[in-house]
Amino acid sequence: KVATWVATPARPRLVVLVDEGADLITMDSKKTPIIEPLCQVARQGRSRLADLLWCTQKPTVGEGIPSQIIGNMSVRVVLQTAGQTETQQVMGKGWQNHMLPGPGLAYIRGTGRDEEQTPVAVWNASDDALVTALPRREPWRLDRAAAAPPAMPATPATAPAPAGRPALRLVKDEAATAPAQRTEEAAATPAGLTETEAAVVDAVQKAGRPVRQKDVVDASGVAKGTVSKVVNKLIGAGVLARTEDGAIIAAAKEVSA
Known part of the structure; x- marks a missing residue:
């Protein structure tokens, strides 16, 4: 069951990273639904071992961050914003992200620290030299063979009979059991x-x-x-x-x- 799924090396936690979320909102349409599947990840991802990271520079475009996504954001890391409106859209009242002295500093909401916290310094990933110096890692891919459940041994329909005795055949009364099972499921x-x-x-x-x-x-x-x-x-x-x-x-x- 997905609700009790335990992460393994063959099937680890999943991380869904959304960059430039405001652009995705403008691209969403009935023909190409984008936001609703992401909202579903935000709502149910915790029990499915899937983490959604929503990144945006424009939290006030359109409806901003979709309500079903921002409502399930347990931690918010926000750098310097353009103004108080953008700050309140993500962090709520009382926060002063728009007053941060410069890039590389952020306030964090959701870790027990209030708006009076000291800003934290974050890693500047816009430095190309810094990014290219990172150690090379192979992208994770699902090992379907390792993740698949072990095959059940085949059970012969007819059990071998001792000498002199008739063979026994296992018969499942599907006509009697299937309707009852469907009734319980319904x-x-x-x-x-x-x-x-x-x-x-x-x-x-x-x-x-x-x-x-x-x-x-x-x-x-x-x-x-x-x-x-x-x-x-x-x-x-x-x-x-x-x-x-x-x-x-x-x-x-x-x-x-």
């Missing part, structure tokens, strides 16, 4: 839900107990504000319910004999 997650709604329902069902909204946010990887809206919608639709103390549970289904 009951697990109601049909007709969006991907985000299904993720919220799945998080509640897998908990197996009443959960708080914060637990749903952590388990589903969906932004807090989105979870709140989705939960209210699903409660109204009878898919989820709230207990007396405000916890969230999957709504009980009535079964008639």
Whole structure:
């Protein structure tokens, strides 16, 4: 399961690096969707061992940084900005990135340090000589042979029979078991839900107990504000319910004999 995936040398964590994010926003269209897949990485990447790095020099172009991406940014490293508007767009009120004395200095939000922190010096990767002096490394590629699960040994359909006894054949009653299995799968997650709604329902069902909204946010990887809206919608639709103390549970289904 991807939710319990453990990184290995053959299949390590993935890093999705977006450079010049503002340009990607202007290129996004219905014919060539770019932003929505990246939003999905931002929402669910934590449970899939995928990290999204969003880089931009123009955080105020269009809608700036997409809300579903900036809402899931746990750490923000911001250099000198053009003005207070750009600073607030990324860091929020109270930060003074536009007042930094020059390039190479940044404020970091999300590590427990507040806006009164001392600026940190970052590596200037615009120096060509510095970049070309880095040790050469081969790009990582997925080793599909090593990442693939081991093949299961083939099981003969007919077991060899001792001398003088009839052979035994293993028969699976697919007609009887398949419908029951499909019924259970259909009951697990109601049909007709969006991907985000299904993720919220799945998080509640897998908990197996009443959960708080914060637990749903952590388990589903969906932004807090989105979870709140989705939960209210699903409660109204009878898919989820709230207990007396405000916890969230999957709504009980009535079964008639």
